[in-house]
Amino acid sequence: MAGTGTEEHPHGADRLCEAGDRVYSRAVRRGRVPRRDADQVPCLLDLALLHPDPDDMDWLVPTSPQEVMTRLLRGLYEDVSASQRRVGTAVAAYEWYAGLGGSAPSGEGSAIRVLEGLSRIQAAMDEATEACTREVLTVQPGGIRREDELAEGLHRALTLRGRGVHMRDLYTHVARHGQGLLNYLELMGDAVEARSLDEVIDRLILFDRTVAFIPANTDRTVALELRHPALVGYLVTVFERLWRLAIPLTAPLPDTRIEGISHREQSIAALLAEGHQDAVIAERLGISVRTCRAHIARLSETLGAASRTQLGVRIAQVGLDGPQEPVDLTQVTVPGQGSRTGR
Template sequence: MYSRAVRRGRVPRRDAQEVPCLLELALLHPDPDDMDWLVPTSPQEVMTRLLHGVYDEVSASQRRMGSAVAAFEWYAGLGHRLAASGAEGGTAIRVLDGDSRIQAALDEATAACASEVLTVQPGGIRPEHELTEGLHRAMALRGRGVRMRDLYTHVARHGQGLLNYLELMSDSVEARTLDEVIDRLILFDRTVAFIPANTNRTMALELRHPGLVQYLVTVFERLWRLAIPLTASLPDTGIEGISHREQSIAALLAEGHQDAVIAERLGISVRTCRAHIARLSETLGAASRTQLGVRIAQVGLDGPARSADVGSVIVPDQGSRTGR
């Protein structure tokens, strides 16, 4: 339509009704001699106007870019001043949102690690896919001579995948187990730590503050001293018919915890937990949960685990059995 107007000098207004943008952009304007006709604005004038608009946009963009660069330089300078004054700045605690960011941060810390990795792995038997995902990272660390120590719950001992993993890693990894451990923790060279930031572990915290990291190292070392090497057998409870796991369940029952909480802390399913509670009730001759609590206290299962040299313990059930 504009081309036709340029060639012919003008076009009927009615012909331009389908393209109102020609009037809005002032490419066509009414003929002062006959308002039923539209005449074109000269191409040179249109080009000048369009280029002027583009120039204004470019100038505005350059001003915004200059403001952004100036702001960035100001904040960068502020960060240097904080570092110079001994402040930790914004990197002491970093929130990692999403699996990809968490994995990228772990890969970066793994690449920088030079001597030691400490981990706490809660839950029960570790799934094969988790062990496979972590294997490439562990092999890279092993290749650089990095030593690894892992803490698991006692339940993890029953996972063949973990045993295969530890056999593959040979003496590069040392593993111990406890009845229950803290939530997941990974420590690299005692300088950077990773912990979950929510219950479903879709967010994590990367910690580099020396005080926080040292605190977590201390927690790990104290748990490590209490833990039992994976190559060693679990201690006998000293009470006939009651396993080490049932002793742990009994202690948590005595503290008043519900089945689901006990299961989560020991890394077993609720169904398995209830099966052990049923066995405890049968072994101790308890007909109710209340009675079970009383019997647990009577035989001393409500405190710390007994050593293997415990003497005779009377189990007060219907038959007055004696266990050792």
């Protein structure tokens, strides 16, 4: 069989084609199969009976027969009177497959699930939204959020607000300048609490502290759905510690206490002191490289530095590489130069 799409495999998860039956049965027996084994049976991936192994993307692991059965029955019962025979077939088929799996630990296959493609990620997120009853925690990296991103998540947020779910969102300080975000927060009212930091971790979404979603590649077309209690608990702890350090969006950013140096320039100075390049600093703070370099130029001018090496010395002298204390720039000198006055 040389199928390349679902049109050549016209069946559901309850009645596999011969080739699909062989590959899925082998996967259940062995725990996983090479990805190439599924090249001729795309139906197994389309029906989510196989999915990538999070430890090795060249292998596919089977969705547990119990999980498949639960998902299948959920759809069948919506029209149970017209699906009696399909339910019976599904039960018989997956009792057989479950027997092939031996004594594998229950639920192990669903603790980490790889979601390939934006449509599958969206479907999983919608399912988690529907099941959520108490709390959503999110980390939103990058700079000013685009209007289309905010609009995409608005329907989900409104659904959660309608059920009394409380949401807490973490952004970078740069996101404060986006009017779209301010409009979104005003619309959501008390249902959403937002804070910001100089830099945050990569995107994270937690529902009811039981399921988490994180990106698995740089363009976010692959995601991991995590349900392992230890992993989810660890991510909750990370979020809570960042939350305590963050500043509410309703509060102003703290003054650097150094005349002529903004809060953002202070953040850039600290990252420069750690030895990071412009592109890395820009990505971590959610700004463009061009904007980052403009801030570095102003920082150099304010501190009276004529080179990057001299700038590093000046940053250390005025204490921008650590906790801030009131500093009089007129009293700070660069070795071999006289005192300079900051503007």
